[in-house]
Amino acid sequence: MTTATVPARAHRASSDLRLLCRQVLFEQLGFWLNPIGATFTIGFALVFMVLLGLSEGNSRIPFLHNVTLIEYYVPSFAAYGVMMACFNLLSIGLVQRREAGLLKRLRLSPIPVWAFLGAALVSMLIIATIQVVIVVAVGRWGFGVALPHHYFALAATFVIGAFSFTAMGVAASTFIPNQDAAPAIVNVVFFVLLFISGVWFPLSPGSALARLSSWFPVRYFVNAVLGPFGMQGGRPTWVWHDLLVVAAWGVAAGIVAVRRFRWAPRRD
Amino acid sequence: MAAQAVVADRLHKSYRDVVALDEVSFEVEQGEVVALLGPNGAGKTTTLEILEGFRTPDAGFVRVLGVDPSDRRSQRWFHERIGVVLQEMAIEPYFSVAQVLRRNAGFFAAPRPVDEVIDLVGLTEQRDARAKGLSGGQRRRLDIGLGIVGNPELLFLDEPTTGLDPSARRATWSLIRRLADEGTTVILTSHYMDEVEALAGRVVVLSGGTVVATGTPASIGRRDEHPVTIQFDLPWDVSADELPVTATFVSGRRVEIRAEDDLRVLAALVGWALDRDVRLRGLTVTRTSLEEIYLSLTQGHERALPELV
Numbered sequence: 001m002t003t004a005t006v007p008a009r010a011h012r013a014s015s016d017l018r019l020l021c022r023q024v025l026f027e028q029l030g031f032w033l034n035p036i037g038a039t040f041t042i043g044f045a046l047v048f049m050v051l052l053g054l055s056e057g058n059s060r061i062p063f064l065h066n067v068t069l070i071e072y073y074v075p076s077f078a079a080y081g082v083m084m085a086c087f088n089l090l091s092i093g094l095v096q097r098r099e100a101g102l103l104k105r106l107r108l109s110p111i112p113v114w115a116f117l118g119a120a121l122v123s124m125l126i127i128a129t130i131q132v133v134i135v136v137a138v139g140r141w142g143f144g145v146a147l148p149h150h151y152f153a154l155a156a157t158f159v160i161g162a163f164s165f166t167a168m169g170v171a172a173s174t175f176i177p178n179q180d181a182a183p184a185i186v187n188v189v190f191f192v193l194l195f196i197s198g199v200w201f202p203l204s205p206g207s208a209l210a211r212l213s214s215w216f217p218v219r220y221f222v223n224a225v226l227g228p229f230g231m232q233g234g235r236p237t238w239v240w241h242d243l244l245v246v247a248a249w250g251v252a253a254g255i256v257a258v259r260r261f262r263w264a265p266r267r268d
Numbered sequence: 269m270a271a272q273a274v275v276a277d278r279l280h281k282s283y284r285d286v287v288a289l290d291e292v293s294f295e296v297e298q299g300e301v302v303a304l305l306g307p308n309g310a311g312k313t314t315t316l317e318i319l320e321g322f323r324t325p326d327a328g329f330v331r332v333l334g335v336d337p338s339d340r341r342s343q344r345w346f347h348e349r350i351g352v353v354l355q356e357m358a359i360e361p362y363f364s365v366a367q368v369l370r371r372n373a374g375f376f377a378a379p380r381p382v383d384e385v386i387d388l389v390g391l392t393e394q395r396d397a398r399a400k401g402l403s404g405g406q407r408r409r410l411d412i413g414l415g416i417v418g419n420p421e422l423l424f425l426d427e428p429t430t431g432l433d434p435s436a437r438r439a440t441w442s443l444i445r446r447l448a449d450e451g452t453t454v455i456l457t458s459h460y461m462d463e464v465e466a467l468a469g470r471v472v473v474l475s476g477g478t479v480v481a482t483g484t485p486a487s488i489g490r491r492d493e494h495p496v497t498i499q500f501d502l503p504w505d506v507s508a509d510e511l512p513v514t515a516t517f518v519s520g521r522r523v524e525i526r527a528e529d530d531l532r533v534l535a536a537l538v539g540w541a542l543d544r545d546v547r548l549r550g551l552t553v554t555r556t557s558l559e560e561i562y563l564s565l566t567q568g569h570e571r572a573l574p575e576l577v
Contacts, residue, residue, distance in 0.1 A: 019374065019375070022371075022374050023371075023374075026367075026371045029363070029367065030360060030362060030363065033362035033363065033398075034361075034362045099356075100356060100357075100358050100359075101354045101355075101356035101357075101358035102358045102360065104322070104352075104354060104358070105352055105354060105358045105414070107322065108320055108321070108322060108347060108350065108352045109347055109352075109372065109375045109376075109418070110344050110347040110348045110375050110376055110377070110418070111375040112344070263322075264322070265356060
């Protein structure tokens with residue numbers, strides 16, 4: 001038998017934090033090194049917002065305090081940016097890495113699991129933030145839409161939304177059998193949910209779509225993001241009851257994700 | 269006695285009702301190159317995954333580098349000291365060779381220098397090429413580079429050359445030999461017997477979830493005690509009766525001699541041929557191949573078992 005001595009926890013938290021930051025840099029590098037993926041991810045929301053804004057941007061929404069459509073699209077596409085990164089990109093990326101054996105190899109390397117998952121989350125937050133900033137900036141200087149008024153509520157809404165949709169993204173990845181199916185499954189689910197939840201056009205209260213979408217988390221997140229932009233009437237503020245629903249979805253998805261997460265590819 | 273890199277004692281693993289491993293025991297000494305052989309479903313991958321700490325056995329005792337590989341308290345220490353190359357080539361397409369190696373080197377407290385790894389796996393000219401542009405053999409070598417960038421004491425290679433062309437296989441073999449010469453313990457699985465003979469000092473044959481034989485490639489299954497087979501083409505003007513030993517025709521003028529006492533039979537045959545000035549065209553002397561031994565060892569044990577459930 002060997003007489004190896006095993007130092008139980010020789011690693012300091014500070015060096016692990018450095019490892020996490022380093023991993024974030026490489027995650028970002030991996031994202032931007034694929035120019036088509038990066039352009040598509042960042043540009044998609046922007047192109048749609050601009051097209052929708054140019055065609056019908058000045059129409060007023062009677063059931064939403066008479067705000068104009070473009071005023072509505074800025075927060076709704078900001079919400080889209082967060083969901084795209086945290087749910088869509090993350091879940092497809094996880095399935096691809098799992099099936100390629102990358103997750104298994106990572107699991108067998110000394111990087112702690114929290115550092116890897118934390119880096120993936122931070123990296124998605126960066127991509128989400130970039131999208132939000134671009135959408136808000138184009139809204140402000142392209143269409144004259146006022147900047148959000150309540151930055152703390154905005155930040156809190158985005159962080160809660162990002163964590164929740166990340167949990168949903170991880171949970172979703174556990175239900176997808178292989179990397180070929182991943183983009184198809186995720187995109188169909190994602191865009192149908194966006195469509196029925198009022199990202200592309202505002203839902204009038206009490207309509208069939210509004211009722212249908214109340215079963216899913218996207219609608220609540222879009223509502224929550226409208227708050228800090230002052231689209232919910234009165235002063236800009238949080239929409240805490242909608243945020244609470246999003247957070248509940250996040251917690252439930254988190255439980256599913258932890259229970260079902262797998263590192264190894266699903267062969268056969 | 270050299271220290272044990274691996275001690276596996278009566279490992280047992282079932283997936284629901286299916287027994288994947290039953291009483292699997294073997295040991296690996298430090299610095300050894302050991303091949304796990306067996307048909308698909310024999311339990312090779314499950315065994316590797318238990319040794320890597322990726323799965324826990326239902327019963328049995330396992331120590332790898334002196335620790336329980338699935339023990340969370342020592343897991344990081346353990347992961348610093350092993351390298352893993354999986355069956356799938358686990359490489360992100362957009363990173364360059366140097367980038368992906370640099371990233372993974374950062375996971376380890378004491379990695380091997382990235383440039384040294386690049387030279388070792390023979391990718392110096394491709395160091396700034398993206399992984400997706402590499403050939404199959406180059407990707408596999410990058411994959412092995414990722415397995416050794418942590419400077420492991422123990423390297424797991426799951427079918428390292430499956431799907432490679434002959435020259436890429438040779439290059440991979442010489443890389444593995446170099447690592448072994450440096451003192452790295454290597455545990456590999458393979459379906460190629462020539463690979464096993466070229467690399468492994470010892471073979472563990474698994475079949476139906478149990479170890480059916482262990483030994484060196486030359487002696488496993490009493491291969492070294494099997495009779496040799498001598499074959500050659502008998503000239504037209506010589507009859508088989510004139511030969512000093514009993515021979516049988518296998519096809520046309522080709523004759524075969526099975527010899528237990530190989531040296532004596534060969535000496536008699538060669539002496540006779542020189543005396544009579546008979547040319548023994550196409551002379552071959554072969555021992556039972558490792559493949560034949562392997563097939564006889566694993567026959568009747570084959571079961572369709574899922575390696576992963």
